[in-house]
Amino acid sequence: MINQISVFLENKPGTLNNLTEILANNKIGIRALSLAETKDFGIARLIVDDAYEAITVLKDNDFVARLSPVIAFEIPDQIGGLNKLMTEFSAAKVNVEYMYASLGSKGTNNAYMIFRVAHTEDSEAALIGRGLKPLTQDDVANI
Amino acid sequence: MERYFQKEIECASREEIKAMQDEKIVAQVKHVWENVPYYKKKMEKKGVTPDDIKGIDDLYKLPFLSKADLRDAYPYGLLGVPLDECVRIHSTSGTTGKRVVAFYTQDDIDLWDDCCARAIVAAGGTKSDVCQVSYGYGLFTGGAGLNGGSHKVGCLTLPMSSGSTDRQIMFNQDLQATILCCTPSYAAYLGERMKEMGYGPDEIPLKAGIFGAEAWSEEMRHDIEKTLGIKAYDIYGLTELSGPGVAFECSEQNGMHINEDHFVAEIIDPDTEEVLPIGSEGELVFTALDKKAFPLLRYRTRDICRLSLEKCSCGRTHVRMCKPKGRTDDMLIIRGVNVFPSQIETVLINHGYAANYQIIVGRVNNTDTLDVKVEMTPEMFTDNIGDIEARQKELVDGLKAMLGIKAKVILVAPKTIQRSEGKAVRVIDNRKI
Known part of the structure; x- marks a missing residue:
């Protein structure tokens, strides 16, 4: 079982970039990524090299994120x-x-x-x- | 045991209160007639003279004052004393776009401070308390009013003003503040921030909060009480009448006692201006009995409210007003239906969302649109789109049940809706009508 990170994203230009920027600045590597979308919002689901570090920096930067198995x-x-x-x-x-x-x-x-x-x-x-x-x-x- | 700041007044018999009002209204009408030509003209137009006012039962004969009058008479038209008798002004926040300047003599400020002191004592305040006043200081009446009341009670007063949230929390912790005075939206924000910083209700020294200056729901009260570990008391007032403290909640938390020795309340039908019997819902109208510099008679507040003379177990005898349902000018008419932002807030909190929200009204193809923006919270978020959409639909259904019209719910990222340190801007009306 591994930890996936899900992140709430508003459906507007720049939101995915905010996410990738924070991950890049904190040297977190993305192993896999999928994006589920509705008309108004999206959920990015990621597998990263260090899930706990990733969730901590995302929360510190006011993202709503959670770990799911x-x-x-x-x-x-x-x-x-x-x-x-x-x-x-x-x-x-x-x-x-x-x-x-x-x-x-x-x-x-x-x-x-x-x-x-x-x-x-x-x-x-x-x-x-x-x-x-x-x-x-x-x-x-x-x- | 219930404590009072001025027991002989706060617990006076109804007969004593009426006798007090009878005497004061006669003198006040005379004062206004002699010193405020603007109001004198209104009385003459209605064919009323001070001789017609023999007691509080004659109040209905007097003309009303409205916000429009205050604008017309700006800045000195309603002044009741020479300017050199005045020691201070305050001004409304202009949330409805119209500023009002109110004047005070030293006596006016003393009676206002007394009113706020009554509220603080009713919330359990004593001279041993540390009172953190996080209302804005300045033109806004919140800071000055509670500051004055806190001094009268003898609390150690922390004149924090609003903003600088982290500093607020530092002083709260370091000086062990026990009473917090601010707007409910700022109390909620402070609570949110303290929670983030790891302070649970047991680590927060506060025991009571006195929150007012904007509409808040019963659900928001429970939320704040839980997060901060306090009892939250409502306080009511408006700059036109002095500021906070016109009415305040007691330990019963079931309506606010109006300080009837200084302010007389009436409920009227906002359309016909007819006085309604006690217990009816209508527009709240106030008459200031003692204020000399800005002596408003029959001022229409535009707050929709109900009064109750039912006996209160706290021992106070002054009439209670319910939490105003909303200002007549906060009320939105959307697709012909009356909508109060406080109703939307109630639904949001009942569904587990934060009390931070924005209502956006627009018009597409001649039909009104109602969008409610709420922030996604960690508790509401899952990795499953279906679950989130199901919750979104529950919220839409809840709003429909409360308002009778359909609203669109827009989920946004946390902290993207502006937090207010003064009054929250909840409604954006983009309709060009």
């Missing part, structure tokens, strides 16, 4: 890679609320898949039971 997997970046993973999710009856992906860095042939699921702990245990290896917080820091 997500599970992440490294899968081979090849046809059928995601399908194989989802087959396991399906067999373990894990319900996905939302997901996003990030390609591995140059040189590796892998991709990272991040999932927000219902009943995170139980779901993760079920997937581990089927032989899958979710990433840990340390894995994320070292990507």
Whole structure:
């Protein structure tokens, strides 16, 4: 299980830039990012190298942000890679609320898949039971 | 046990109060007739002379004064004494765009200070208390009024004025202030900031707060009481009548006792100007019985309110006024419906949002639009858009139930709605009518 940071953003020019600037100034690396939007506001969801540091600096800068548990997997970046993973999710009856992906860095042939699921702990245990290896917080820091 | 600043007055019998008012109104009308030609003309126009006023029951015969009169007579037209008898002026904040200048003799200031002292004692204040006055000092009456009252009670007075929030908190902690006087929106902001700095209610030395000068809801009171760990008391007043202290809350926290030895209240129908029986809702009208420099008779406050003469368990006998529902000029007419900002505030707080909000009224295709901007709070935020939208919809439904019209709720980032250190600017009306 790893920590994802969700940040409330108003839907207007410059708000995402305010967020990235604070992360950059505090030397926080973004590993994966997705943006969910409505007509009026958005939620940025991020996986970063140091989630606790990130949430502290964001709160200090008057952002509304929170940590949520997500599970992440490294899968081979090849046809059928995601399908194989989802087959396991399906067999373990894990319900996905939302997901996003990030390609591995140059040189590796892998991709990272991040999932927000219902009943995170139980779901993760079920997937581990089927032989899958979710990433840990340390894995994320070292990507 | 309930304590009083001037028990013999505050707990006088209704007969004694009436006798006091009968005597004072006769003298006051005579004073105004002789010294304020502007009002004399109004009386003549209505065919009233001082001889017609034999007691407080004849009050209804006198003409009204309105904000427009104060503007017409600006600056000296309603002055009741020579300027060299006056020792100070105060002026309204101009939130409604029209400044009023009020004059005071030393006696006027003394009676005003007494009124504020009554409020402080009713809130539990004694000479051992440390009273932090965080109303603005200056032309605004808040700072001067509570400062004067605090002196009369004998509290150690911290004349903080408004603003410099971190310094306010430092003095509050270092000098262990026990009573806070400021606007409710500033009290809420101070509480928010103290919470951020890690001070829980037990680490905050305050025991009571006296908050006024703007409309606030019962829900906002509970919020402030919880955050600061205090009992929060309402105080009412207006510059035209002296300032805060025209009426104040007692330990019952159920309506504000009007200082009837100095101010007589009436409730009228704002359209017909007819005096309504006690208990009716209508516009609050005040007559100043003792003030000499700025002696307003039958001044229309534009506050919508109700009076009660029900016996109060605190022992005070003076009539109580409810929290004004709103000023007639705060009232917005949106799609033909009367909307008071305080109603919107009630709904927001009931739904867990901060009392900091902005109401934006506009007009699109000849139809009024009502947008309510509220700040996202850490408690309300989740990573799930559906949850946030569901809460947003609950709020829209809550507003619809309260107001009868649909409002759009706009969630904005924290601290993006301006905090007020004086009076909050809650309403932006962009309609060009």
